[in-house]
Amino acid sequence: MKLRKKIYLTAGYNTIALGTGRNEFNPKKARPELEDYIKEAGQRVLTQIGGAKNIDEGVIANFMAARYNKQGNLAAFMPYIDEGLRFKPATRVEGACGSGALGLASAFRSVLAETAETVLTLGVEVQNTYKAVYGADILALAGWFKMRKTGHVYFFPGQFSDRAGSYYEAYGFDYARKGFAQWYKNAIENARLDPTAQEYHNTVPNLEEQYLKAKPNGKFFVDHLTVFDCSKVSDGASANVVASEEGLLKMGIDKKDAVEVVSFAQVIDDITKLPQNPLELTSIKKAAAEALKDAGITIDQVATVETHDCFTIAGILAVEALGLAKPGEGAKFVAQGHTARNGKIPMNTTGGLIGWGHPTGATGVHMANTIWQQFTGKAGDAQITITKDKPYGLSINMGGDDKTVTAIVYKKIF
Amino acid sequence: MEYSERLQKMSVIGAAGKMGSGILLLTAIEMADTSLLPENKNKHFVLNAIDVCSECLTGLMEYVKVQATKIAEKKLGLLRQLYADRADLIENFDIIDQYVWDVLKIIRPSTRLEATYDSNIVFEAVIENPTLKTKLLSQVKQNASENTWFFSNTSSIPIAELDKSAGLDGKLIGFHFYNPPAIQKLVELIKGENSVDGLEEFAIEYAKKLGKIVVPSNDFAGFIGNGHFMRDAIHGILETQNLAKEMPYTQALYAINSVSQNFLVRPMGIFQLIDYVGIDVCKYIMSVMNPYLPDEDLHSDLLDQMMELNVKGGQNSDGSQKDGFLKYEKGRPVAIFDIETKKYVNIDSFSKDVDQKLGKLPQNSIAWKQTLRMKDKFDKLAIMFDEMMQMNTLGAEIAKKYMENSRQIGIKLVNMNVAKNADDVNTVLMTGFFHAYGPINDYLKK
Structure with missing residues (x-):
């Protein structure tokens, strides 16, 4: 559906993604907590837009604070950011790891419905409160609970390991791992350019070698993936403001410091069903196609993509779902460097979920912020060049195993 | 008596000590794992933890709880299989909790030596004092059944002499753990004189189940x-x-x-x-x-x-x-x-x-x-x-x-x-x- 009025996104802010890999992370020492992240990200957005008085509404996206942090009713943390937000409307949204983009979709709808000109949208997750074996239980809630009993100790790595296993079987192990290795290398190298990224401090000299040396071993982890195939366990928050044209005026934001949101598509699939085709991310395929269609563009006009690489296999399958490569050729497309920052279509330019980190509920908001940074010249060392003939960006945020997907198309304002 | 049957009733004397606590932990884990096998579902396992120090036994239970949790976290794949028929145990959280409880419920802490009398295996891990070891072992022997076997964690006392002084009739074997028992891989196994049939075989199987490397040592003071x-x-x-x-x-x-x-x-x-x-x-x-x-x-x-x-x-x-x-x-x-x-x-x-x-x-x-x-x-x-x-x-x-x-x-x-x-x-x-x-x-x- 074509949007009935123009929507913009601006004033992005990301906290660091904290977890293993960051020098300041020590599992035995006290760390910032849920409300600290909400406050930091929220306040740093407000200072860019003239304060809380310019915010009409708030959205907090989060997956599972009820278990990670034993906290519910998150919308009521909005006034904790700034007293000026007291008595304003706010909502918390949840769609597992796809919560962030659901939060944005909720903000878009408020602006389209003209019940708000400006919406403070904030994604947050604090996951390091539990060891990995317990975190696996919490993350598993993104799937159908009735499948948990027969699932893997590490439920989601188990799900995507099955997809990776199918991919190896269909197209060859070494061929696939080569593509995965390049995906991993791109992720870490991009993360090294963003000081907020979890892998920012990574100094491993030969990433491809490191990746290929590690062999998947079901005795220690899952059958078809290693730790290098996985996104991070992260604490962090990302926030921005979704606004109408009037909203930008009210905040005194120049359009050059905003991106236009041209279209968005949200797709849901049945959580009680296993994927019909393990070699395809069907919901992602549908959401991306719909969003591009609504924007009236093709993938060739997209300058950069932020995609949900919770695992390397998800990155490769997304490349195929976007039509950038035929089924089975995603690994080759990536291995050839086409998704690297200097490739045909740079993807996950600040590291994605594997390199930047994956504070689950914040990820969709972080993706939008990366595209906003790239399109407003605020990406620092991670900056890529965006030209007028390809002014579009695309983000794909996924909850569960291809169940809750939101694709958003952005346009750079020259 | 086959392995799992003999394992059903054990006691550790000096269970709250430095060596005893590790031996108790490893044994409790082994008993719990054995009890969870489908063929042992109806068998009852008891491990008496005997120590003179009552407060230390409280500390021991805390130690076992913490360690059993860590052990469970590391073998969830196996535990998910062992608890596959338990519809109520779904998450890793549930399974770990249940496993820790299944380990703890085997243990009976007590300050009374009498609790050991119906054990199949009595493992002594008290201080390195031949007189004390002799006194304790002979008291248990006089009250226990004919089938009871004895293990000693002594690091230096000749087994045959201890066997003789306590009147154990060849039912004692030296089973020397290294400190800390839960970490060090080695067990020195010392057979006494006229050792009864099956004792050494059981000890070797038990050591292997505990993940230990067994080195036999001759029965000479200090061993290897x-x-x-x-x-x-x-x-x-x-x-x-x-x-x-x-x-x-x-x-x-x-x-x-x-x-x-x-x-x-x-x-x-x-x-x-x-x-x-x-x-x-x-x-x-x-x-x-x-x-x-x-x-x-x-x-x-x-x-x-x-x-x-x-x-x-x-x-x-x-x-x-x-x-x-x-x-x-x-x-x-x-x-x-x-x-x-x-x-x-x-x-x-x-x-x-x-x-x-x-x-x-x-x-x-x-x-x-x-x-x-x-x-x-x-x-x-x-x-x-x-x-x-x-x-x-x-x-x-x-x-x-x-x-x-x-x-x-x-x-x-x-x-x-x-x-x-x-x-x-x-x-x-x-x-x-x-x-x-x-x-x-x-x-x-x-």
Whole structure:
């Protein structure tokens, strides 16, 4: 559906993604907590837009604070950011790891419905409160609970390991791992350019070698993936403001410091069903196609993509779902460097979920912020060049195993 | 009686002690794992944890809970299978909780020895005191069934003698864990005389189920492990006294401790190891061993003096190191006890001087910690010791003598028939003492 009025996104802010890999992370020492992240990200957005008085509404996206942090009713943390937000409307949204983009979709709808000109949208997750074996239980809630009993100790790595296993079987192990290795290398190298990224401090000299040396071993982890195939366990928050044209005026934001949101598509699939085709991310395929269609563009006009690489296999399958490569050729497309920052279509330019980190509920908001940074010249060392003939960006945020997907198309304002 | 049936009723005496708590933990885990097998679902498992100290038993239960949780976290794949038929256990959280409970519910803590009377296996892990061990074991024997077997964790007392003095009729086997039992891989297995049928087989299976490496030792006081350690310690003490002719005693002790750690690539220096085991325990083990060694004098006046001054080393109940020959801060030695002034002298105040006197480590030297993950450690050690052979610094000279002495001790243990062969001696030192290499080697041969 074509949007009935123009929507913009601006004033992005990301906290660091904290977890293993960051020098300041020590599992035995006290760390910032849920409300600290909400406050930091929220306040740093407000200072860019003239304060809380310019915010009409708030959205907090989060997956599972009820278990990670034993906290519910998150919308009521909005006034904790700034007293000026007291008595304003706010909502918390949840769609597992796809919560962030659901939060944005909720903000878009408020602006389209003209019940708000400006919406403070904030994604947050604090996951390091539990060891990995317990975190696996919490993350598993993104799937159908009735499948948990027969699932893997590490439920989601188990799900995507099955997809990776199918991919190896269909197209060859070494061929696939080569593509995965390049995906991993791109992720870490991009993360090294963003000081907020979890892998920012990574100094491993030969990433491809490191990746290929590690062999998947079901005795220690899952059958078809290693730790290098996985996104991070992260604490962090990302926030921005979704606004109408009037909203930008009210905040005194120049359009050059905003991106236009041209279209968005949200797709849901049945959580009680296993994927019909393990070699395809069907919901992602549908959401991306719909969003591009609504924007009236093709993938060739997209300058950069932020995609949900919770695992390397998800990155490769997304490349195929976007039509950038035929089924089975995603690994080759990536291995050839086409998704690297200097490739045909740079993807996950600040590291994605594997390199930047994956504070689950914040990820969709972080993706939008990366595209906003790239399109407003605020990406620092991670900056890529965006030209007028390809002014579009695309983000794909996924909850569960291809169940809750939101694709958003952005346009750079020259 | 087959393995799992015999395992159903066990007792550990001295269960809250340093060794006993580890033995209890490993046994409780093994019993729980066995009880969870489908074929054992209806069998009842009981592990009596006996100790004179009631508060310590409370601490023991806390220890087992924490450790069992950690163990469960590491074997969730297996546990998810074992609990597959339990529809109520879904998440890892549920499964870990249930497993920890399944371990804890097997354990019956008690201060009363009577609780052991209906056990199939009674494992004693009380202090290294033959009189006490004899008293406890014979009391249980007099009240237990004919089928009861006895395990002793003694590190030095001959098994046949203990069997005889307690009237156990060949039902006792030596099953010597290394400290801490939950971590060290080694068990020395010592068969007494007229050992009953099946006892050794059961012990071997039990050791394997606990994930231990079994090295059989002949029934000679001190066995292989302490047979080496006590002689090695005496050598360290004599070397210190020797070196003390040239420098103050505290500096000499620091030097020998440092050489025996860094030049010999060992996890800790000899005096730190004595402190770790406990000066009292070492003295006691020597006194148990010495009467059996007519041509040696395994005794140290220095240890006696330390004991008289009540400086004993050993560990606090939280596992931290008590001060002994060395004083420790956060587990690291910071000072040396001066036997004359009865005060600790800071290592910082002289270490530079002494290090200089000892001379540098070989250029190709490696630290013990590095060897843990080194695939070619034996090659690297050969290069290091080759270089050390060519050196004539004070440190290198002491080290060469030390290594040669350690080697001779190893050979003696084989010659005395305590160990079957050189490999067994080396395995004991590498798995019980965490040495990077065995004492019987050719490193200094060239």
